[in-house]
Amino acid sequence: MSAPCSQTPPASSSQAAKRGLLGSSLLVSLMTLVSRVLGLARDISIALLFGAGSGADAFFVAFKIPNFLRRLFAEGAFNQAFVPVLSEYRSQHPSEVRPLIGAVFIALSSVLFVVTGLAIWGAPWLVWVFAPGFAQDADQLALTAQMLQMTFPYLALISLTAFCSSILNTYDKFAIPAFTPVWLNLSLIACAFLLTPWLETPIFALAWGVLIAGVIQLIFQLPFLAQLALLPPLPSSWQAWKQAWQHSGVKRILDLMLPALFGVSVSQINLLLDTILASLLVTGSVSWLYYSDRLVELPLGVFGIAIATVILPSLSRQHTQADQTAFGRLLVWGLRLVLLIALPAALGLMLLAEPLLTTLFQYGAMGTQDVTMAALSLRAYALGLVAFMLIKVLAPGFYARQDTRTPVRIGVKAMLANMVFNLLLVWHLAHTGLALATALSAFLNAYWLYQGLRQAGILTDLNELWPYVLKLSAGLLALAIAVVISSQPLDWWFAATWWMRTLTLAMQIGLGAAAYFGVLWLLGIRWQALKTHEPPAS
Incomplete structure (x- = not known):
């Protein structure tokens, strides 16, 4: 992988500047929405073909391990350390x-x-x-281990993809990184339906889908790096490897990254x-x-992560310019x-837990008991959505x-608080207690982050937000009334056809959204007020 060294990467993006932060956030949200909708289609496919049995449990663990490390390492600590340093180099050097x-x-x-091999x-x-619970079933343990050997190389592939995404985001090219996860969902859906009939162990089709997706996602981003003349060259000698580790920028990134391994992705550790x-x-x-x-x-991916993706390079530039x-x-x-x-997303998830799960997943191998149990943990997770x-x-x-x-x-x-909450809640609330513990620890995490920024003199006065929150509360009340009035009994959802479920759910979501924003x-x-960084009119 190389690019002509004579080209100079652009110093700024006038297109992104004209679009503004809100426009960039909406662009990322739109691309992410496409990916998340396909992600739901992927999960519907998995629920249809494999339900919530031992095979599905094995795959989810085999996929969650590299996916967790990806979020913790690549999109978490690495991204948060790499982007500020790259932004500084872009502005000053x-x-x-x-x-x-190239060195990074x-x-x-x-x-x-090395990590993938080990x-x-x-x-x-x-x-x-x-x-550890899988150790009680030798077949379950062996199946999960075999799938993990197939899925773990995804960590290396998607980490390099995240490296490319960080560069593109720093240069205000947000759309391509946001669209990239689409390939994972398309690959899993295709493999689930096309490979399952041909495999002795059908669940392995999903492991193949993960591996294939990693290759496609990395290749997809390379041409866009080449357009910026930022495609890293392949090392030509052992000396190049040695010099890379001695590069001052790499050392700074490592200094920032090592402590960030815990701090930036606590929610992922809690989920694990x-x-x-x-x-x-x-x-x-x-x-x-x-x-x-x-x-x-x-909603977390479509909006929360989209806002964070757009805001980090801008915050890094403001810090470089010393504009507190x-x-x-x-x-x-x-x-x-x-x-x-x-706020409305969390309330909507709690009010529409069973309708959402039934409409999206309750087909084929997914039973009504599975919907009822998943709804309990969905409501608990939804409580923590604002904090996430x-x-x-x-x-x-x-x-x-x-x-x-x-x-x-x-x-x-x-993390320690989450462990305590887990031990206190799991014995009485089972899997719901685990989800609730994650939500409670997320609120503590958010509160402590706010206090840290306040003590640093950055978020010193948030009084301007209270009139805004009161207006949002009125909108939430209207949303709840609209959803409750249009609700159907749970037995109706279990008995209805897929198109009746879909139309009714769409109507409820539409009524709730119209009431809220109205x-x-x-x-x-x-x-217009949301597009600026100034306080909204009270």
Whole structure:
């Protein structure tokens, strides 16, 4: 992989500047929405073909291990450390950008190669660590380990993809990274239907889908890096590998990244702890948590992660320019946008838990009992949605200033709190207690992040948000009334055809959204106000 060294990467993007942060966020949200809708189609396909049985449990664990490490390592700690450093090089040392990218690529690739090799060799032990309950069933353990050996190379492929995405996002090319996950969903859907009839163990079709998707996602982004003349060259000698680790930018990224491994992705660690404990519960618990988590991930990914993706490079530039006032306004803008979306999304998920799960997943091997159990954990996760999204905005406030130590301390405290909540709740509420523990620890995490920014003199006065929150509360009341009035009994959802379910659910969501945004419009919240970083009119 190489690009002509004579080309100079663009110093700025006038198109992104004209579009603005809200426009960029909406662009990322739109692309992410396509991916999430296909992700729901993927999960519907899995539920249809495999339900919530032992095979599905095995795949979800085999996929969750590399996927967890991807979010923790590549899209988490690495991204939060790499983007601020790359932004600084772009602003202050543009001629050094390509050498930095080349050195980071070599260092990252070498780590991924070693980690992937060790994981494939030690797959049975990894399964035992991440899902100890599977050790009670030798066949379940062996099946999961075999699939993990197939899915783990996805970590290396998707980490390199995340590396490419970080570069594109830094140069305000948000659409391509946001669209990239579409290929994972398309690959899993295609393999589920096309390979399943030909395999002795049908669930292996999903493992093949993950591996194929990793290759496609990486290849997809390379031409867009080439357009920016930022495609990293392949190392030509051992000396190049050695020089990469000695590069000052790589050392700075490592210094920022190592503590961030805990601080930036606490919610993912908490979800993994849920999986470990769920493997000790009744069969289906892992799958119930997976399906409910997938629905919470829809608004979180479409809006929360989209806002965080757009805001981090902008915060990094404001920090480089030493404009703390603008830095604080950007964070407040992010908080306003998160509250606008997260509050109605959380309420909607709680009110429509069974209708959503029934409409999307209750076909084929997915039974009514599975829907009832998954709805319990969905409501618990939904309680924490606001906190999950707030974390996505508050954490970049530290990483953009190249402060990773404070979120680490906060992250460790939140992890410990999650463990305590898990032990207190799992014995009485089973898998629902695990989801509730994750939500409670997320609120603590968000609160401690806010306090850290406040003590740093960045978020010193949020009084402007209270009139805004009161208006949102009125909209939430209207949403709840609209959904409740249009609701149907649970037995109706179980008995209805798929098209009746779909139309009724779409009507309820539409009525709720119209009531919510209609009340906000009557109370004076306008689109134009959301596009600026200034406080909304009270």
